[in-house]
Amino acid sequence: MKIYDVSKLISEDMVVYKNREEKRIKRTIVSSYETGDYYESRLDTDLHCGTHIDAPLHMVKNGNTIDKYNVSKFIGKCKVFDLTNVDEFITKKDIESLDIQKDDRVIFKTKNSYDTVYNPKFVYIEEDAAEYLAEKQIQSLGIDAMSIERDKKHHPTHKIILGANIGVIEDMMLKDIDEGEYFLSALPLKIKDSDASPIRAVLIEDFSL
Secondary structure: OEEEEOOOOOOOOOOOHHHOHHHOOEEEEEEOOOOOOOOEEEEEOOOOOOOEEEOHHHOOOOOOOHHHOOHHHHEEEEEEEEOOOOOOEEOHHHHOOOOOOOOOEEEEEOHHHHOOOOOOOOOEEOHHHHHHHHHHOOOEEEEOOOOOOOOOOOOHHHHHHHHOOOEEEEOOOOOOOOOEEEEEEOOOOOOOOOOEEEOOOEEEEOOOO
């Protein structure tokens, strides 16, 4: 059994969406060994920063919150598909020949995993691909993009996927992951009424109980 950590490192200098200052992590030292006999710190973070899960509320008015998600969407067998040949966006044509079945947990590896700075032209998912995945009734969708869509008015891809009750995992790190089947563990924090949650996502190869 081999475990792959596919989460981004959370730090004050990490790459954030559109390099927006308000997205950056802020960490405060509450107590240190120089000032007391214990160490304690606080973290101020956008919940969509780093590897995270979107809840439907993020883009669907009155949608479910992160604490209402069925966590089985994010733990269990999954399929990783290598789409590093895709240059700009993932369409239905790119994925309709893949072995994607009802209730699958699907992860797309793209060129995004090789970016070391913010790339405004990151690979994203087009609406026709989103509709295809919704029709397939998959459980969850993971991708190595900071968002499943880019600069789309009214966010149609998000609304299609989240509206179909498909769990969304964004900003995974899949550089060292080969195409194939794995065991996924990517559980969200149980935050009341939240639109998202940071996660520690791992893929396990040759997993057996």
